Amino acid sequence: MTPALLVFFVIGTIAVASSILVIGMRNPVHSALFLLLTFLCVAILFVMKSAEFVAAVQVLVYAGGIMVLFLFVVMLINVRHLPDEKVLSRFAKGGFVVGAAVFILFATVIRPGVYHDPVNNEQALRTTYRYVRRRSDHKLLRRGTVVGNSEAVGMALYREYLVPFEVASVFLLVAMVGAIVIGKRELSALEEETAPQYMIDRVETEKEIKEAMSA
Amino acid sequence: MPSTEAYLMLSGTLFAVGLVGVIIRRNMITVLMAIELMLNAVNVNLVAFSYHLSSLDGQVFAIFVITVAAGEAAVGLAIIIQLYRLRSTINVDERNELNG
Numbered sequence: 001m002t003p004a005l006l007v008f009f010v011i012g013t014i015a016v017a018s019s020i021l022v023i024g025m026r027n028p029v030h031s032a033l034f035l036l037l038t039f040l041c042v043a044i045l046f047v048m049k050s051a052e053f054v055a056a057v058q059v060l061v062y063a064g065g066i067m068v069l070f071l072f073v074v075m076l077i078n079v080r081h082l083p084d085e086k087v088l089s090r091f092a093k094g095g096f097v098v099g100a101a102v103f104i105l106f107a108t109v110i111r112p113g114v115y116h117d118p119v120n121n122e123q124a125l126r127t128t129y130r131y132v133r134r135r136s137d138h139k140l141l142r143r144g145t146v147v148g149n150s151e152a153v154g155m156a157l158y159r160e161y162l163v164p165f166e167v168a169s170v171f172l173l174v175a176m177v178g179a180i181v182i183g184k185r186e187l188s189a190l191e192e193e194t195a196p197q198y199m200i201d202r203v204e205t206e207k208e209i210k211e212a213m214s215a
Numbered sequence: 216m217p218s219t220e221a222y223l224m225l226s227g228t229l230f231a232v233g234l235v236g237v238i239i240r241r242n243m244i245t246v247l248m249a250i251e252l253m254l255n256a257v258n259v260n261l262v263a264f265s266y267h268l269s270s271l272d273g274q275v276f277a278i279f280v281i282t283v284a285a286g287e288a289a290v291g292l293a294i295i296i297q298l299y300r301l302r303s304t305i306n307v308d309e310r311n312e313l314n315g
Binding site: 002004005008009012015016019020022023025028031032035038039042045046048049050051053054057058061062065066069070072073074076077086087088089090091092094095096098099100102103106107110111112113114115125149152153156157160161164168171172174175176178179180182183 | 218221223227229230232234239244259263265267271275278285286307308
């Protein structure tokens with residue numbers, strides 16, 4: 001067993017075990033921390049497949065951004081978990097059946113040797129040879145210039161994938177505006193706690209609307 | 216070097232675990248975490264095939280998937296906060312007002 005294979009098995013086992021703990025933990029904070037562990041293990045696996053830039057983005061965005069967002073929301077909501085509260089929904093049995101079925105499906109599709117041996121051309125992930133066809137680039141990059149993985153991915157993002165890249169930026173803008181608009185609070189938390197009349201008014205308004213609808 | 220099949224098996228396992236988590240959990244935050252797990256499993260797949268085919272396209276797609284995951288997490292968590300303010304619960308099976 002080569003060292004790379006050993007690292008893969010150890011890291012992969014940690015990733016799968018912590019992912020199972022993500023959905024098994026009662027406390028959402030514990031789930032978030034195990035999710036963080038899963039993301040870090042997956043980042044290591046990305047590095048092993050010479051995707052260093054994706055691994056860095058994974059650590060920055062997932063482990064840095066999304067995880068902090070999750071922990072913020074857990075703190076904001078502050079749900080008290082009673083020890084006898086139900087964790088599983090009423091679809092639990094069906095969920096396990098569906099998960100097992102999907103796993104068996106993957107396991108039957110992915111048999112060893114289904115895909116022929118890799119071409120083993122790791123250099124291709126670091127070269128910008130695809131992007132030198134334009135005349136103006138001859139001075140900058142020659143055909144088959146070996147650069148770092150980050151530079152090669154950047155070239156791909158800003159040339160071949162320029163339009164999807166811009167669409168992604170518009171998507172992020174829309175997501176940001178949407179999150180702000182949806183998350184905007186109508187009353188401050190203090191007012192909401194000290195004024196239960198607010199909830200009563202809301203319920204009364206809903207009743208009036210229902211009556212008006214049925215009338 | 217671990218083979219592409221090993222990566223695909225790992226990715227399939229992570230995806231199945233995430234799918235089980237989405238279905239069985241009551242807590243909405245944990246459900247969102249399980250969705251992130253599934254998106255990450257797809258990323259493992261994309262990177263494995265990027266190496267297998269010696270093409271950068273898979274890595275670029277993985278970056279786009281990460282972008283979509285970030286936006287989805289932001290909007291989903293905003294919805295959860297607003298739902299908690301209105302109904303004081305984030306359990307999935309207590310939210311059935313849309314049932315006809």
